[in-house]
Amino acid sequence: MTIPTTRSGAQGEHHQDGPAGAPGIEVRGVSRRLGRTLALDEVELSFPRDAVSGLLGRNGAGKTTLMSLIAGHDRPDAGEVRVLGHRPFENAAVLPRICLIRDNQRYPDDFRLKHVLRVVPAFHERWDAQLAERIVDALRIPSRTPIAKFSRGQLSSVAILIGLAARAPVTIFDEPYLGLDATARRIFYDLLLADISEHPRTVLVSTHLIDEMEPLLEHVVVLDHGRVLLNTNVEAARGRALTVNGTASAVEDAVRGRRVLRSQSLGGLRSVTVEASADDVALTARRDVEISPVSLQDLVAAYGAAGAEPEPALLEGASR
Amino acid sequence: MTALAVTRLHLARRGTMLVTPLGLIAVAGAITILISVIVLRATGGAPGPDYDPRWNQAMAWTLPGFLVYLSVAAVATTFPLGMSLGSTRRSFVAGTQLAQLALAAYITAVMTLLLLAELATGHWFAGIHAFDVYTLGAGNPLVFAAIVFLGTLTLFSMGSLFGSAYVRYRALGPLCLSVGLGLLLALIALAIGPSLGPLFASFQLWWLAVAAGIVIVLAQAGTYALLRRAAVR
Numbered sequence: 001m002t003i004p005t006t007r008s009g010a011q012g013e014h015h016q017d018g019p020a021g022a023p024g025i026e027v028r029g030v031s032r033r034l035g036r037t038l039a040l041d042e043v044e045l046s047f048p049r050d051a052v053s054g055l056l057g058r059n060g061a062g063k064t065t066l067m068s069l070i071a072g073h074d075r076p077d078a079g080e081v082r083v084l085g086h087r088p089f090e091n092a093a094v095l096p097r098i099c100l101i102r103d104n105q106r107y108p109d110d111f112r113l114k115h116v117l118r119v120v121p122a123f124h125e126r127w128d129a130q131l132a133e134r135i136v137d138a139l140r141i142p143s144r145t146p147i148a149k150f151s152r153g154q155l156s157s158v159a160i161l162i163g164l165a166a167r168a169p170v171t172i173f174d175e176p177y178l179g180l181d182a183t184a185r186r187i188f189y190d191l192l193l194a195d196i197s198e199h200p201r202t203v204l205v206s207t208h209l210i211d212e213m214e215p216l217l218e219h220v221v222v223l224d225h226g227r228v229l230l231n232t233n234v235e236a237a238r239g240r241a242l243t244v245n246g247t248a249s250a251v252e253d254a255v256r257g258r259r260v261l262r263s264q265s266l267g268g269l270r271s272v273t274v275e276a277s278a279d280d281v282a283l284t285a286r287r288d289v290e291i292s293p294v295s296l297q298d299l300v301a302a303y304g305a306a307g308a309e310p311e312p313a314l315l316e317g318a319s320r
Numbered sequence: 321m322t323a324l325a326v327t328r329l330h331l332a333r334r335g336t337m338l339v340t341p342l343g344l345i346a347v348a349g350a351i352t353i354l355i356s357v358i359v360l361r362a363t364g365g366a367p368g369p370d371y372d373p374r375w376n377q378a379m380a381w382t383l384p385g386f387l388v389y390l391s392v393a394a395v396a397t398t399f400p401l402g403m404s405l406g407s408t409r410r411s412f413v414a415g416t417q418l419a420q421l422a423l424a425a426y427i428t429a430v431m432t433l434l435l436l437a438e439l440a441t442g443h444w445f446a447g448i449h450a451f452d453v454y455t456l457g458a459g460n461p462l463v464f465a466a467i468v469f470l471g472t473l474t475l476f477s478m479g480s481l482f483g484s485a486y487v488r489y490r491a492l493g494p495l496c497l498s499v500g501l502g503l504l505l506a507l508i509a510l511a512i513g514p515s516l517g518p519l520f521a522s523f524q525l526w527w528l529a530v531a532a533g534i535v536i537v538l539a540q541a542g543t544y545a546l547l548r549r550a551a552v553r
Contacts (some may be wrong), residue, residue: 073403073552091547096322096406102552106400108333109393114330122325122403168406 022085024049024170024202030079032065032226039065041226042079050200052192052216054207054234057223058304063206064102066223067172070204071100082255083170084202096123097169101159103175107147112153114143116158126167131195135161138187142235152179160188164195177212185209189216208295220296222303229303234296241299242276245269247287254289261302273302322407326415330404331422337390341383341427345434348382352450360446373449380455383427384475391420391479395543396486403552413544416480424472432465446471463525470532477539484546493546 019293032040040062055063068074070082072088081087086094102215108115113136121127134142138158147158156178163171176187193216196203207213212274220237221272222230230237241261244251251270258274265271275296276283284291294302331337359367394416397440402412435451443449457463485493512519 068552071404073407075549075551090408090410092322092408092411093407098406099404101402101404105404106397107403108398110330110333110336111401119329119332120405121323122328123407125323162405167403 006073010105022049023047024051024084025204026080026082027066027070028080028082030066030076030081032062032069032074032076034065039226040069040076042255043223043226043228043278045221045228045231047202047204047221048111048219049202051218052196052203052205053219053221054213054217055221055223056207056210056300057229061223061304062226063223064174065226067100067102067174067204067206070170071098071172094170098167098172099124099166099170100172100174101162103156103178104160105155105159109146109148111147112143112145113141113147113158116147116162120162120166122167124168126199127260128165128167131167132161132165135164135191138183138191139249153184154179156180157184160191163284164191167195167199167201169261171204173203175206175208177207177209185212189213192216210300211295214296217296222300224304230299237296237299238293239277240275241273241294241302242280242283243271243273243292243294243298244283244289245271245292250286250288252284254286258283261299262305274297322411323414323418326402326407326412327406327418327422329398329405330416330419339424340386342430344386345379345431348378349434349450352376352378353444353446353448356446356448373443373447374453374458375454376449376453379450379453380432383472387472387475388479388482390423391476392483392486394419394484395480397548399483399487399547399550400552402439409547409550410544413547414538416543417540420473420476420480424469427472428465429470431468432461433476435459435461435464468528470500470529470536473536474532474539477536477543481539481546482542484543484550488546488550 009128017074025047025239027043030037030040030043030073043062043066055066057063065074069076070083070088072083072091075089079090083094083098088094088098117129117132131263132163135157139160141154141157141161145154147155151159156176157180159173160176163173165175176188180188189212192203205213205216214234217234219233220230221228224227230240233238244254246254246269248265248268251272255272255274260272260274262273263270271290278284278293356373359371362363363371396534398416399412402415403409427456431451435456438444438449438451439461443452451464454458478500482497485497487493
């Protein structure tokens with residue numbers, strides 16, 4: 001399921017936020033070094049306005065660093081980030097319209113649910129108290145326990161509560177599913193889908209549960225080693241690779257000259273994921289191999305595996 | 321106004337902010353009463369000329385630890401949440417200062433009322449000195465209020481400074497700040513050492529107020545300077 005790109009109520013709210021049709025978030029040539037690690041390396045990408053985008057990639061790919069820069073929690077060493085047309089760092093014109101609750105978000109000692117419900121509306125004028133109440137009930141967030149003593153899943157629930165009920169024009173979820181059971185995750189996806197349909201906004205979600213969240217996503221960015229491997233809409237991403245199965249020799253012949261993302265062998269059989277589209281007749285017309293589409297999850301896993309290689313891998317001569 | 325939202329964020333925990341100081345004052349008061357009763361009973365109600373209950377410092381030392389904890393935590397744990405909710409660093413510092421001013425005024429008002437009650441009741445009908453003590457102005461309500469207010473703000477400001485040093489540079493920040501401030505104080509002591517005698521001889525209480533004002537301004541400026549470019553981790 002793909003959410004419609006244009007929704008009622010989406011137009012006219014952002015006249016002060018750059019030209020109509022401009023991306024919600026733009027990242028231009030951004031680099032950020034954290035200690036000895038180059039967390040982001042000349043990243044160039046954009047996230048569409050009023051759409052749900054997925055930020056994908058392996059641990060350490062640079063996702064959290066990128067989200068920090070977008071939320072104005074940090075500054076790039078080089079390049080520029082623009083959110084709704086504004087640079088976010090120390091910018092009162094845009095920061096109150098961004099909400100990022102981190103996966104390791106810290107709360108004041110003794111902070112409880114009632115404090116969240118009392119304080120967050122002061123920061124976000126679009127806060128919906130009724131929606132907040134529904135989320136508290138649906139996710140069963142404890143009211144008496146200090147947040148510092150919450151389980152991992154309960155902390156995620158608080159992040160979801162703030163992220164959804166704040167209705168910030170730019171909402172960023174940092175692995176919002178951590179510790180949540182399957183029911184709670186389903187509730188989150190349903191709430192998100194229902195609320196952004198009524199109140200469109202730019203949503204950015206970092207996730208490893210790609211299969212689960214794919215129906216919500218319209219746009220995906222895949223990062224690896226601080227570089228952008230993929231930056232496209234979900235449909236285009238799905239059609240970006242194919243898996244070729246068959247005997248080792250037939251597969252090797254079929255994918256010769258193409259970029260191999262992942263390769264597996266079992267006896268004389270081989271399964272290779274390559275960058276290729278469904279209209280690549282030279283490949284899809286072959287009868288000696290079986291061609292199958294690649295899910296977004298498999299594509300990201302394949303990119304992650306390929307990104308681990310020092311050079312773009314071509315199968316010719318390769319025997320992984 | 322995000323600064324006011326930050327102030328609300330700090331003051332949201334009313335129990336910690338408003339009730340805990342009262343509890344600490346009550347505990348200090350109870351200990352003072354207990355010790356006074358023990359002394360009076362032990363001496364048959366006539367403690368002797370060396371006993372001066374105005375040297376009781378319990379009330380002066382009961383709150384500082386808590387106040388410093390509050391202000392360190394206000395930056396170290398509340399700053400990341402404030403940033404996550406969309407505050408600028410400037411608004412966070414301004415909102416934090418407002419909250420600290422409000423709390424200092426609250427603590428000053430409560431303690432001054434208790435001093436007035438102590439004076440009005442002839443020291444709680446038993447010669448017990450909890451608030452009317454030398455270190456807190458020797459029973460002068462104006463001096464008492466000034467000491468409590470400026471003292472509270474000074475502690476808050478220093479706590480914020482150390483909290484922001486931690487946010488900016490982690491454990492290394494407060495360590496370097498402590499060493500730096502220690503060296504600075506040592507240098508100042510060395511510089512004015514030969515004049516210490518005459519300085520003490522001509523000491524005026526308002527000097528302390530000016531010194532507190534300078535410390536507050538410098539510490540708050542330092543807090544902003546440290547947080548201005550601090551990344552949220």
